[in-house]
Amino acid sequence: MGMDMNKDELIALYRQMLLIRIFEDKSAEMYAKAKIGGFLHLYNGQEAIAVGALSALRPDDDLVTHYRDHGYALARGLNANAVMAELFGREGGTTGGRGGSMHLADVDKHFWGGYAIVGGHLPLAVGLAYANVHHKTDRIVMCVMGDGSTNIGTFHAALNWAQLWKLPVIFLVENNMYAMGTAINVHSAVIEIYKKASAHDMYAERVDGKDVLAVHEVVCRLAERARGGEGPALLEAVTYRYRGHSMADSDVQRSKSEIAEQKMRDPIPTFAENVLLKRNLLTQADMDRIQKEIEAEVEAAVQFADASPEPALNTLYENIYAHPVANMQSGGSLIGPATLYSGNGKHG
Amino acid sequence: MAEITYREALKRALREELAHDPDVVVWGEDIVAYGGGGAYGVTAGLSKEFPGRIRDTPIAEEAIVGVGIGAAMGGCRPVVELMTINFALVAWDQIVNHAAKQHHMFNGKIKVPMVMRSPAGFGRTAATHSQNFDAWLSSIPGLKVVEPATPYDAKGLLKSAIRDDDPVFFIEHLQLYGTRGEVPDEEYFIPLGVSERKREGKHLTVVTWGRMLVETMKAAKTLSDEGVELDVIDLRTLRPMDLSLAIESVKKTNHAIVVEEGWRSIGLGAEIVASLQEQAFNYLDAPIARVAGLEVPMPYAKNLERATLPFADDVVMAVRAMLANKY
Ligand SMILES: Cc1ncc(C[n+]2csc(CCOP(=O)(O)OP(=O)(O)O)c2C)c(N)n1
Numbered sequence A: 001m002g003m004d005m006n007k008d009e010l011i012a013l014y015r016q017m018l019l020i021r022i023f024e025d026k027s028a029e030m031y032a033k034a035k036i037g038g039f040l041h042l043y044n045g046q047e048a049i050a051v052g053a054l055s056a057l058r059p060d061d062d063l064v065t066h067y068r069d070h071g072y073a074l075a076r077g078l079n080a081n082a083v084m085a086e087l088f089g090r091e092g093g094t095t096g097g098r099g100g101s102m103h104l105a106d107v108d109k110h111f112w113g114g115y116a117i118v119g120g121h122l123p124l125a126v127g128l129a130y131a132n133v134h135h136k137t138d139r140i141v142m143c144v145m146g147d148g149s150t151n152i153g154t155f156h157a158a159l160n161w162a163q164l165w166k167l168p169v170i171f172l173v174e175n176n177m178y179a180m181g182t183a184i185n186v187h188s189a190v191i192e193i194y195k196k197a198s199a200h201d202m203y204a205e206r207v208d209g210k211d212v213l214a215v216h217e218v219v220c221r222l223a224e225r226a227r228g229g230e231g232p233a234l235l236e237a238v239t240y241r242y243r244g245h246s247m248a249d250s251d252v253q254r255s256k257s258e259i260a261e262q263k264m265r266d267p268i269p270t271f272a273e274n275v276l277l278k279r280n281l282l283t284q285a286d287m288d289r290i291q292k293e294i295e296a297e298v299e300a301a302v303q304f305a306d307a308s309p310e311p312a313l314n315t316l317y318e319n320i321y322a323h324p325v326a327n328m329q330s331g332g333s334l335i336g337p338a339t340l341y342s343g344n345g346k347h348g
Numbered sequence B: 001m002a003e004i005t006y007r008e009a010l011k012r013a014l015r016e017e018l019a020h021d022p023d024v025v026v027w028g029e030d031i032v033a034y035g036g037g038g039a040y041g042v043t044a045g046l047s048k049e050f051p052g053r054i055r056d057t058p059i060a061e062e063a064i065v066g067v068g069i070g071a072a073m074g075g076c077r078p079v080v081e082l083m084t085i086n087f088a089l090v091a092w093d094q095i096v097n098h099a100a101k102q103h104h105m106f107n108g109k110i111k112v113p114m115v116m117r118s119p120a121g122f123g124r125t126a127a128t129h130s131q132n133f134d135a136w137l138s139s140i141p142g143l144k145v146v147e148p149a150t151p152y153d154a155k156g157l158l159k160s161a162i163r164d165d166d167p168v169f170f171i172e173h174l175q176l177y178g179t180r181g182e183v184p185d186e187e188y189f190i191p192l193g194v195s196e197r198k199r200e201g202k203h204l205t206v207v208t209w210g211r212m213l214v215e216t217m218k219a220a221k222t223l224s225d226e227g228v229e230l231d232v233i234d235l236r237t238l239r240p241m242d243l244s245l246a247i248e249s250v251k252k253t254n255h256a257i258v259v260e261e262g263w264r265s266i267g268l269g270a271e272i273v274a275s276l277q278e279q280a281f282n283y284l285d286a287p288i289a290r291v292a293g294l295e296v297p298m299p300y301a302k303n304l305e306r307a308t309l310p311f312a313d314d315v316v317m318a319v320r321a322m323l324a325n326k327y
């Protein structure tokens, strides 16, 4: 996709952002009903980044994200049914209920997963980029993280390595100004995150993360650079999350007025008004229809997830190893010795 | 004497030690602002009582532990919090190659009086966020490892850990934070390296610690109704490990089960079984059994998660199986 988007492409951006928003609100509701457990990190307010960024990439470009990954999954075209089923921990989920909210993935769609150890996935992205170069493809890698992830060792190790080997990675930092409850000026000496790239002589930009077209435009340029062999880049997208860090967060640390002020410029209606309505690409009636369609899509996802069975207990030992070998455990007991794999696991 | 939570007991220990020694500082991620103080609320409110001494840090566990080591070398007594034990892996080099090595490698000239507090536990948080590293952490010479199971022990052990001149890894547990127990208002200390009998019984010895002590005590109640009395030994400190009570107990009951939450093979249970058979083989009427977690990366799905973890029922089943033909 290029920088000049046609009507359908622009409407698609809107639909995707709205899908994410409605999906996230529904997820919160399902969490409150205990259909979803564990950590649930919602993307409300940040939708323009995933949608703007992925619309600027090719579908075969590789994607690696942090745990706040629902928006990326949906923008990459993963089926809402499968995503919701994963949040429910069901067989029909994106990873059969193994990973849950923080570990959505679809390798066929070059989405290599959401990762929940802060900074853990950054070197993986560099390695994927190396593999692309090694195999002489022109695919690039997008690696997404939060502002709080730019202080850990792997951030600096990954940036240096990617720059040193001129690997095609875009490090996308979603600066929502907080790492859990810790404000950026408390966790980072450098609050304009893009400047951190200069320590590694890496090209960097900062973009308004609430402006989907601005994100799209800059990622188009950075992708072209990376694909053309000019090396990695860091993009800081300034944004704000509307909800707490996760559903477990009481969010007492952020002031009500700060949150209210941030919501005044909401990426979705802003785009609808400034672009879609202004350019007469959609009418208010069209927008109401789209809203209803998406609500129905998300409702269907909940139905699908609810109907999907729990994973079978006898699958517990599946996929722990890619290659079975002799004496590997194939079943277990909490009170006695494990069952062992009886095959020979010969190679070749 | 008041009933308080494990969480509150830990906070009281921190408060008393902060008040006692100006060199005590408390650092960690989200321990000040988030939710009023701490991902799990242990430090809630403390930053107001001790301005400047409780600080939020960047997310950089390698530095949280490493800077803590340096500060400890320089005469502070840092208590660093690692939000969950899973994130301690980021600091593994600092824990193993630095904290645990300094005193010996520098011939006793350097001390690292630092406590690393961190909870194990689970809660539908999937493979990277639901792990138990009791065995792994306890395998390192130079590191002391403590894991309290009750509010009383939590307070007394944390105070001793902070006053200890060695690096102490203090393992807490998400599932224990809300549990209640009696804790005296007066100051007290529980020495590191000393196990405790938590229940007296004559039929079978259970050696355990942490969350599995709570499960074992529930199992003991069920079994008592069936006429089986467990002798329950709580290790409390995992390194150095005090097996004296356990050995004495086995000599009395002639039966033993080690109950742990972590993965079974190469687990702490394996170590305990080996030591018990070395020192009490002739007293055993049956091979020592182990109750332990299934060796799979933790799945997110509710039913699968439940299936991998040991609870009271599993202890009951293991005891019944061992004593099947006895009573
Ligand atoms: C190594 C590590 N330490 C701590 C955590 C706990 N944790 C999860 S998310 C998070 C905050 C991350 O903030 P940021 O990178 O800004 O991303 P955001 O959640 O704002 O999108 C923390 C501290 C973790 N998952 N991994």
Ligand SMILES: [Mg+2]
Pocket: A146, A147, A148, A174, A175, A176, A177, A178, A179, A180
């Ligand atoms: Mg953030």
